[in-house]
Amino acid sequence: xxxxxxxxxxxxxxxxxxxxxxxxxxxxxxxxxxxxxxxxxxxxxxxxxxxxxxxxxxxxxxxxxxxxxxxxxxxxxxxxxxxxxxxxxxxxxxxxxxxxxxxxxxxxxxxxxxxxxxxxxxxxxxx
Amino acid sequence: xxxxxxxxxxxxxxxxxxxxxxxxxxxxxxxxxxxxxxxxxxxxxxxxxxxxxxxxxxxxxxxxxxxxxxxxxxxxxxxxxxxxxxxxxxxxxxxxxxxxxxxxxxxxxxx
Numbered sequence: 001x002x003x004x005x006x007x008x009x010x011x012x013x014x015x016x017x018x019x020x021x022x023x024x025x026x027x028x029x030x031x032x033x034x035x036x037x038x039x040x041x042x043x044x045x046x047x048x049x050x051x052x053x054x055x056x057x058x059x060x061x062x063x064x065x066x067x068x069x070x071x072x073x074x075x076x077x078x079x080x081x082x083x084x085x086x087x088x089x090x091x092x093x094x095x096x097x098x099x100x101x102x103x104x105x106x107x108x109x110x111x112x113x114x115x116x117x118x119x120x121x122x123x124x125x126x127x
Numbered sequence: 128x129x130x131x132x133x134x135x136x137x138x139x140x141x142x143x144x145x146x147x148x149x150x151x152x153x154x155x156x157x158x159x160x161x162x163x164x165x166x167x168x169x170x171x172x173x174x175x176x177x178x179x180x181x182x183x184x185x186x187x188x189x190x191x192x193x194x195x196x197x198x199x200x201x202x203x204x205x206x207x208x209x210x211x212x213x214x215x216x217x218x219x220x221x222x223x224x225x226x227x228x229x230x231x232x233x234x235x236x237x238x
Contacts, residue, residue, distance in 0.1 A: 037227075039173075046129055046232040047165070047173065047216050060226040096172055103161060103179050112220040112227055113163035115184060117172040 002027040004097050004118035012091075012125050018084040022097030022118060029078045030055040035100040035111035038071060038082045040093040041120075048093070052100055052111065053080055087125045094120040130155065130228035131217055138236040139207045147233045149200040149217030155228050157198035161220035164193060164202045167232075168213045176215075177202060204235065212237045 008020035022036070029036060037052035051061040053071045061069050065084070073080040084091060097118045102111035132150040139145040149156065149164075156162055162180045165173035175184055177193035180200060190205045200219070204211050217230040 047218075047229045049218075049227045049229060052226070060223075062227075063225060101178070110159070110161055110220045112161050113175060113178040113218065114165070114173070115175045115178070117174070120172050 002099065002116050004099065004116060006095060006097050006118045006121040008095075008121060008123070010122055010124060012087055012123060013127050014088055014125055015086055018082070018087050018091060018123055018125070020082045020095055020097075020121065020123070021079055022081070023077075023079045024099075025078070029073065029080065030075045033101070035060075035102070036073065036080045037098050037100050037114065039096045039098060039114070040091075041096070042090070042093045050082065050084075050095075054111075089125050092123065092125045094122050096120045129231035130221070130225075131219060131230035133215075133217060133230040133233045135231075136234040136236060138238055139204075140238045141207055141209065143207050144203060144205045145207060145235060146204075147202045147215055147217075147235070149202070149219075149230045151198050151200075151219055151221075151228070153198060155219040155221035155225075156195065156200050156217075158222070159220045160195065162193065162195060162200040163218045164191075165216045165218065166211075166213045167216065173216065207237055209237050211235060 035052040038050040068085045070083040098114035099116040100111040164177040167173040181193040221228045
């Protein structure tokens, strides 16, 4: 059974870089059938798409965060990571990692729905 | 402000049906048959309930159904049960630039 586990500092200072890792167990991150993504949820608010990555390194980012976000993958460790730079209090949230499955055919195959989620990790931005 | 518009809350009595709408544009909901829905209980991670507008993953009760008309997708919960009380989020593929957009979420209350 596939499991995802987020890890990283729970407290980050303003203007610094938030770094999180998602460890994948029970399956290979190198599967050609999935993308791997990050989603966050500010306190009391809705879900916010951050971005996703394929095992080859191909990425998609939320345009509103793109200038500050880097998602990377380490197939040897079966994990992927998130870096968010120049954080402010608005970046305080529960951060989830997830597996993305897709639909379509051929060139028009889109990885867009999250069928396996991690439990989430809370990150607070404060001095 | 979320890209997709959902009602803040809906409610119903046990056994009744409730429908949650999710309104987008021709660039997301209206442009693709790639809408998914998630259930989230307090303090828990979201759970996939519907994908590809109307498909249910294994293990999701058939009380949950999805549909779409134009730029609006809908999630219907039939035979409402106490355990269905949760927040529900819609999500749509939105093209190669934006990729994925979420709705703001709807709180379902079982009276």
